[in-house]
Amino acid sequence: MQSRPPQVLALVASGTCVLAAGTLLASFLEFGPHARHMAAHILAMNVAAPVLAATALARWKRPTGSIALLWFATSVQIAVIWVWHAPIAQNLILHAPGATIVAHAVLLAVATAFWATLLLLNGSSRWHAIPALLLTGKLVCLLAALLVFSPRALYGSVDHAVHGLGDQHLAGLLMLAACPLSYIVAAVFITVHLIGADEPPRPAPPIRRTAAS
Numbered sequence: 001m002q003s004r005p006p007q008v009l010a011l012v013a014s015g016t017c018v019l020a021a022g023t024l025l026a027s028f029l030e031f032g033p034h035a036r037h038m039a040a041h042i043l044a045m046n047v048a049a050p051v052l053a054a055t056a057l058a059r060w061k062r063p064t065g066s067i068a069l070l071w072f073a074t075s076v077q078i079a080v081i082w083v084w085h086a087p088i089a090q091n092l093i094l095h096a097p098g099a100t101i102v103a104h105a106v107l108l109a110v111a112t113a114f115w116a117t118l119l120l121l122n123g124s125s126r127w128h129a130i131p132a133l134l135l136t137g138k139l140v141c142l143l144a145a146l147l148v149f150s151p152r153a154l155y156g157s158v159d160h161a162v163h164g165l166g167d168q169h170l171a172g173l174l175m176l177a178a179c180p181l182s183y184i185v186a187a188v189f190i191t192v193h194l195i196g197a198d199e200p201p202r203p204a205p206p207i208r209r210t211a212a213s
Helices: 005-028 033-059 067-084 087-095 097-119 123-149 158-163 165-178 180-197
Strands: none
Touching: 033 087, 033 097, 033 165, 033 180, 067 087, 067 097, 067 123, 087 097, 097 123, 123 165, 123 180, 165 180
């Protein structure tokens, strides 16, 4: 059985579409700036990025995958996510519309590169996608848990600290919901696919002929 990452990606994308619809609706409701910002992150990194990567690889010639490139893209994506959620970066985004556009563009670019390098892996190197996905999901969920369980608002002015704690908690909950529907589910599907790929084909049962009476 040959590995077919676009099919795996299609299953993951179909699961995240439900979350995408909810977060897209949430962005138009009376949610705070952090919840709307997180909804845009989820749509960009967990829906648009894998779809863009799969579409690009399906239309153009697929180069040979590289394990080093996958881990480099994984490290860059994790670093960018944490840097953009540092208090100094979030306060800049809240007060500068241009910084918001840059943030979403950078997150989309690094996420697309991550999924592209993951989908390019083939053969025995495909198993590296599993720890890369699990590590990314674990660290993203850790950041989300920090937002949810923090007893005080981590961003904004004093006034925002009083009124923005619920907005921060909601943003963290959206991130926690997106983690298992993207990275972890993708890792599970790839694991199952790799296990099935190693199974030899079963021989057909012999046909028994009965003597004519």
